[in-house]
Amino acid sequence: MPAAPSRIIIVDDDPLVVDVVCDCLGARGHIVGGMAAGDKACGIIEFKQPDLVILDCMLPGKSGIDVLREIRTSRSACTIPVLMLTSRQGEADELIAARAGADDYLRKPFDPDQLVARVEVLLEANRV
Numbered sequence: 001m002p003a004a005p006s007r008i009i010i011v012d013d014d015p016l017v018v019d020v021v022c023d024c025l026g027a028r029g030h031i032v033g034g035m036a037a038g039d040k041a042c043g044i045i046e047f048k049q050p051d052l053v054i055l056d057c058m059l060p061g062k063s064g065i066d067v068l069r070e071i072r073t074s075r076s077a078c079t080i081p082v083l084m085l086t087s088r089q090g091e092a093d094e095l096i097a098a099r100a101g102a103d104d105y106l107r108k109p110f111d112p113d114q115l116v117a118r119v120e121v122l123l124e125a126n127r128v
Helices: 015-026 041-048 064-073 091-100 112-127
Strands: 007-011 031-035 052-055 082-086 104-107
Touching (some): 015 031, 031 041, 082 091, 082 112, 104 112
Parallel strands (some): 007 052
């Protein structure tokens, strides 16, 4: 019996990125919702309790790293896997995200197949 579809939230201010992510993950049977601003993301993530969050680092209102830190300190959301999907290219940026609690880090531009593969790995690891 196949697993139930996973619920995923992407927080990215680039509508094209949100569309690509929604399309490629939706084609795999996932339910994906997008939002553009970081300042409301934590409340929605805590309320919706998705199976995975995809975050950009640079967001209006609140940075993706700040959103990640809030997720990791939230009692209700702290175990949700988070994939950073960002144009920040430096290794220092990746280290900052890892220290803040990111489960994975993918740089833009990205290969949709690679995104799907990484999402599937994170979801499977969280199911165990």
